[in-house]
Amino acid sequence: MKRRDFINKSVKAGLLTGAAVSFGKYGQLLANTAFNNEVPYDLVAIRNGEPAAMYQRALNAMGGISQYVKKGQRVVVKPNIGWDVVPELGANTNPELVKAIVKSCLDAGASSVYTFDHTCDDWKKCYKNSKLEDVIEDAGGKVVPGNNERYYEEIEIPKGKRLTSAKVHEQILEADVFINVPVLKNHGSAKLTISMKNLMGIVWDRGYWHRNDLHQCIADFATWRQPDLNIVDAYRVMMKNGPRGRSEADVAKMKFLVMSDDMVAADAAAAKIFGMDPNGVPHIEYAHDFNVGNMNLKQQEIGRIKM
Amino acid sequence: MKYSWLRILRISLAVIFFLLISLAFVDFIGLFPDKLMKGTLWIQFVPSVLNFSRVVTLSATGFVVIFLLTLLFGRFYCASICPLGILQDIILRIARRFKKIRFKYQKPLNWVRHFLLGFTVVTLLTGSMLIVNLLDPYSLFGRIFSDLLRPLLIAGNNLIATIFQSFDIYTFYHFDLHPLSWEIYVIPVFFLTVISYLTVIHGRIYCNTICPVGTLLGYLSKIALFKIRINENNCTNCKLCERACKAECIDLENQTIDHSRCIACFNCLTSCKFNAIDFTAKKQQLPKLESVDPSTPSNPQRRQALNALLGGLIFTPALAFAQNQEQETEKGPDVYKGATKPVKRKQYVTPPGSADVKEFLDKCTACHLCVSACPTQVIQPSKNQFGWDHILQVRMDFKAGYCNYECIRCTEVCPTGALLPLPVEDKKLTQLGKVKFVKENCVVEAERTDCGACAEVCPTKAVHMVPYEDDLRIPETDDKICIGCGACEHACPTLPYKAIYVEGNAVHVMAEEPEEEKAKKPDHEGDFPF
Numbered sequence: 001m002k003r004r005d006f007i008n009k010s011v012k013a014g015l016l017t018g019a020a021v022s023f024g025k026y027g028q029l030l031a032n033t034a035f036n037n038e039v040p041y042d043l044v045a046i047r048n049g050e051p052a053a054m055y056q057r058a059l060n061a062m063g064g065i066s067q068y069v070k071k072g073q074r075v076v077v078k079p080n081i082g083w084d085v086v087p088e089l090g091a092n093t094n095p096e097l098v099k100a101i102v103k104s105c106l107d108a109g110a111s112s113v114y115t116f117d118h119t120c121d122d123w124k125k126c127y128k129n130s131k132l133e134d135v136i137e138d139a140g141g142k143v144v145p146g147n148n149e150r151y152y153e154e155i156e157i158p159k160g161k162r163l164t165s166a167k168v169h170e171q172i173l174e175a176d177v178f179i180n181v182p183v184l185k186n187h188g189s190a191k192l193t194i195s196m197k198n199l200m201g202i203v204w205d206r207g208y209w210h211r212n213d214l215h216q217c218i219a220d221f222a223t224w225r226q227p228d229l230n231i232v233d234a235y236r237v238m239m240k241n242g243p244r245g246r247s248e249a250d251v252a253k254m255k256f257l258v259m260s261d262d263m264v265a266a267d268a269a270a271a272k273i274f275g276m277d278p279n280g281v282p283h284i285e286y287a288h289d290f291n292v293g294n295m296n297l298k299q300q301e302i303g304r305i306k307m
Numbered sequence: 308m309k310y311s312w313l314r315i316l317r318i319s320l321a322v323i324f325f326l327l328i329s330l331a332f333v334d335f336i337g338l339f340p341d342k343l344m345k346g347t348l349w350i351q352f353v354p355s356v357l358n359f360s361r362v363v364t365l366s367a368t369g370f371v372v373i374f375l376l377t378l379l380f381g382r383f384y385c386a387s388i389c390p391l392g393i394l395q396d397i398i399l400r401i402a403r404r405f406k407k408i409r410f411k412y413q414k415p416l417n418w419v420r421h422f423l424l425g426f427t428v429v430t431l432l433t434g435s436m437l438i439v440n441l442l443d444p445y446s447l448f449g450r451i452f453s454d455l456l457r458p459l460l461i462a463g464n465n466l467i468a469t470i471f472q473s474f475d476i477y478t479f480y481h482f483d484l485h486p487l488s489w490e491i492y493v494i495p496v497f498f499l500t501v502i503s504y505l506t507v508i509h510g511r512i513y514c515n516t517i518c519p520v521g522t523l524l525g526y527l528s529k530i531a532l533f534k535i536r537i538n539e540n541n542c543t544n545c546k547l548c549e550r551a552c553k554a555e556c557i558d559l560e561n562q563t564i565d566h567s568r569c570i571a572c573f574n575c576l577t578s579c580k581f582n583a584i585d586f587t588a589k590k591q592q593l594p595k596l597e598s599v600d601p602s603t604p605s606n607p608q609r610r611q612a613l614n615a616l617l618g619g620l621i622f623t624p625a626l627a628f629a630q631n632q633e634q635e636t637e638k639g640p641d642v643y644k645g646a647t648k649p650v651k652r653k654q655y656v657t658p659p660g661s662a663d664v665k666e667f668l669d670k671c672t673a674c675h676l677c678v679s680a681c682p683t684q685v686i687q688p689s690k691n692q693f694g695w696d697h698i699l700q701v702r703m704d705f706k707a708g709y710c711n712y713e714c715i716r717c718t719e720v721c722p723t724g725a726l727l728p729l730p731v732e733d734k735k736l737t738q739l740g741k742v743k744f745v746k747e748n749c750v751v752e753a754e755r756t757d758c759g760a761c762a763e764v765c766p767t768k769a770v771h772m773v774p775y776e777d778d779l780r781i782p783e784t785d786d787k788i789c790i791g792c793g794a795c796e797h798a799c800p801t802l803p804y805k806a807i808y809v810e811g812n813a814v815h816v817m818a819e820e821p822e823e824e825k826a827k828k829p830d831h832e833g834d835f836p837f
Contacts, residue, residue, distance in 0.1 A: 084712070120764055125682065125714075145480045148483060150469075162642060188762035189758055189772055212754075239827065239828070244766060247823055272836040302835075304835045
């Protein structure tokens with residue numbers, strides 16, 4: 001994975017220095033047409049559409065699914081399915097979005113698409129009540145449990161400050177492609193939960209993170225492996241009482257979506273959409289300092305699409 | 308065989324009841340419909356009596372039906388409805404594959420029967436559930452199936468899941484049981500062993516000597532309308548019926564039947580080849596009842612077994628000397644300094660629907676049906692949390708899980724009235740206990756880093772994070788809207804003591820509804836904020 005990650009990054013970097021610079025600001029203009037597959041954006045943000053449609057447009061702007069999923073590859077899609085609540089409460093990733101992602105991966109020739117989450121509430125109830133189990137199976141994906149320690153394998157995090165090892169779900173370790181699909185939410189202690197915080201759902205012992213400087217552990221874990229693609233669902237956004245929420249009153253229908261292979265950039269952009277300065281979210285800053293990604297949106301090629 | 312249909316009816320009903328009840332107790336997936344469960348269990352004697360004593364409704368009159376059935380047909384409950392009775396028949400059936408088992412008439416151990424029934428009633432009336440809980444056949448059966456068989460089935464399920472998942476098939480999934488402490492396992496193991504042994508030696512001697520329900524129904528079955536009767540004209544004294552009688556209550560020497568011990572299994576009817584035994588309402592000459600002579604030496608083997616059983620009663624309170632502290636074995640990692648202040652709960656928490664801890668403890672027979680049914684495993688048998696005389700009765704163990712906000716499964720299955728029905732909307736406001744925050748133990752205070760695990764999971768936001776020193780956030784609690792679900796306590800990562808816990812309410816109350824304010828949407832003026 002490390003090697004593929006590295007290659008992936010190098011290719012992207014090469015494209016960036018080669019192509020992006022020459023396209024410069026035009027990228028932004030072309031992006032509004034949203035069918036330009038040539039532009040290697042660092043990040044695409046889209047608004048005003050329905051979840052599945054926004055995903056398709058943003059994906060096209062990022063170069064299409066073939067940039068990420070090759071024929072015969074094993075894909076893992078990791079939504080947030082942490083809570084036993086209905087989609088309207090915005091606590092879990094939007095089912096329409098996840099369905100579209102799973103479908104497009106299979107259309108691109110993926111041999112299989114697995115989904116799971118290490119849920120907070122009872123996992124069976126979460127999978128069911130979030131509607132995610134139904135739509136994923138509908139689309140041809142596999143929903144597997146994440147609630148049991150036997151699925152988790154120990155990995156080392158050499159760059160970690162407080163978190164130097166963790167047990168990670170086998171589906172992540174076995175997958176060729178890892179697509180991270182967080183939902184943007186307010187969070188009582190992490191301040192915001194976006195891409196990096198969503199990765200707490202692929203590890204076993206979260207209590208350790210909470211005891212040992214939550215923000216540092218989130219950033220430490222981000223140094224282990226970057227997902228190949230992060231798709232931030234900001235369609236329904238839980239503005240307060242996160243991450244579980246209490247009622248629909250906590251939710252604002254924002255109709256945004258952010259896509260990037262850089263978790264830190266995606267989280268910085270999503271924080272701004274939430275109306276928060278990413279500099280006020282320690283784990284985003286720490287991850288930036290670790291060079292996991294770039295929170296400086298001004299230095300990036302961003303595709304902006306309005307539907 | 309003019310009576311074979313009666314025996315077939317008895318066996319068919321027994322099979323139906325047994326299957327339904329055992330499925331209810333071992334179902335760890337939550338498939339068993341709660342309505343069917345209620346329908347199956349409402350006729351169970353002790354649960355029904357207790358339920359009636361709390362709710363006084365028609366739906367709790369199963370025991371009246373049992374009384375009427377017994378007055379008409381004898382102890383039909385013991386033959387076809389009581390799961391422990393049927394279990395003994397199954398054990399006997401299995402044992403007979405290995406060994407020829409023949410019964411013969413035994414004198415009743417009447418002083419033991421009357422004493423145990425009297426003792427059970429007196430302790431019940433003086434407010435102790437201990438004896439009734441240990442001896443009630445339905446609850447005893449429940450514990451054997453919930454505490455012993457269910458874990459075995461789950462182990463089997465996990466094996467199957469492992470095999471299937473290695474082939475990438477996820478139809479089966481693993482299920483991890485929160486382990487019980489050994490004191491809880493010991494009791495059903497002990498009873499199962501003793502009862503199996505007694506069954507193989509003397510048939511239904513448990514039902515006719517120890518079981519208080521058996522003894523009570525025995526008083527009624529003596530005067531039942533329909534009875535097994537010996538037709539002295541036809542009887543050849545061949546003893547086929549006596550050998551077939553697992554109650555060992557047919558005394559052919561004196562041509563009498565002890566109807567107080569007859570469990571209406573009808574085995575004698577079908578075993579007789581001479582038409583010499585009948586099940587009729589016809590009043591023949593009243594059979595002579597055995598005179599009870601306490602000086603009569605009883606079977607020494609039987610006495611030993613009984614001593615062993617009574618020993619069990621003494622043994623349980625003796626556990627009181629065992630350690631009672633909940634121990635934390637997990638050690639904190641080096642970097643984490645650890646919580647220092649021990650948490651002492653004054654009142655342990657009881658499940659939703661119990662409404663009042665004292666009334667709950669007066670009605671819970673420790674059958675562990677709710678333990679089996681609870682999807683989060685938060686409901687666990689207690690040791691001495693309510694005192695040793697309440698051993699096995701259930702409590703909310705927030706180490707094992709927490710009460711799912713939308714779930715009312717336990718209130719739907721409880722047959723004894725210990726947990727009363729509670730609509731979901733009411734349940735979401737029912738306060739089982741109040742949240743208590745121990746600031747000294749909190750990660751934010753002690754380690755000066757963010758945590759917030761408790762506030763994350765709180766469904767009402769009775770626990771929420773507020774700004775603290777150094778741009779940190781610390782939990783703040785509001786016990787007016789807290790419902791005591793224990794999610795915060797379960798999630799709190801501090802070791803070895805929790806920094807947040809639920810102090811139980813002796814009487815459950817309605818929490819206030821949280822005030823809702825519509826979330827404000829950030830204004831990006833139709834554009835992107837970057």
